[in-house]
Amino acid sequence: MLALALFLLAAADARDPGQGRASVDCQVLADGRVKDCRLVSEDPTGANVGSFALQLARNTRVTPDDRRIRSGRIVLTFRMKLP
Numbered sequence: 001m002l003a004l005a006l007f008l009l010a011a012a013d014a015r016d017p018g019q020g021r022a023s024v025d026c027q028v029l030a031d032g033r034v035k036d037c038r039l040v041s042e043d044p045t046g047a048n049v050g051s052f053a054l055q056l057a058r059n060t061r062v063t064p065d066d067r068r069i070r071s072g073r074i075v076l077t078f079r080m081k082l083p
Contacts, residue, residue, distance in 0.1 A: 020080045022053035028074050032061040040075060053078040
């Protein structure tokens with residue numbers, strides 16, 4: 001969870017503290033798991049939000065009928081907000 005700690009530290013200096021957003025593009029396997037994910041975008045830049053999103057994506061499953069799947073790939077967007 002080093003990525004989360006780095007996000008928390010960087011978020012303190014961001015223009016909207018404690019919030020972040022990242023999108024990752026992943027290949028979807030037949031059983032709904034995702035693999036070969038790559039970072040598409042992150043905000044705030046440099047706050048390691050993207051790194052944290054890539055960690056979260058590893059445990060993501062989607063249903064085969066998910067409308068976001070295109071050509072066997074999906075873009076997942078993670079929004080993070082501290083309480």
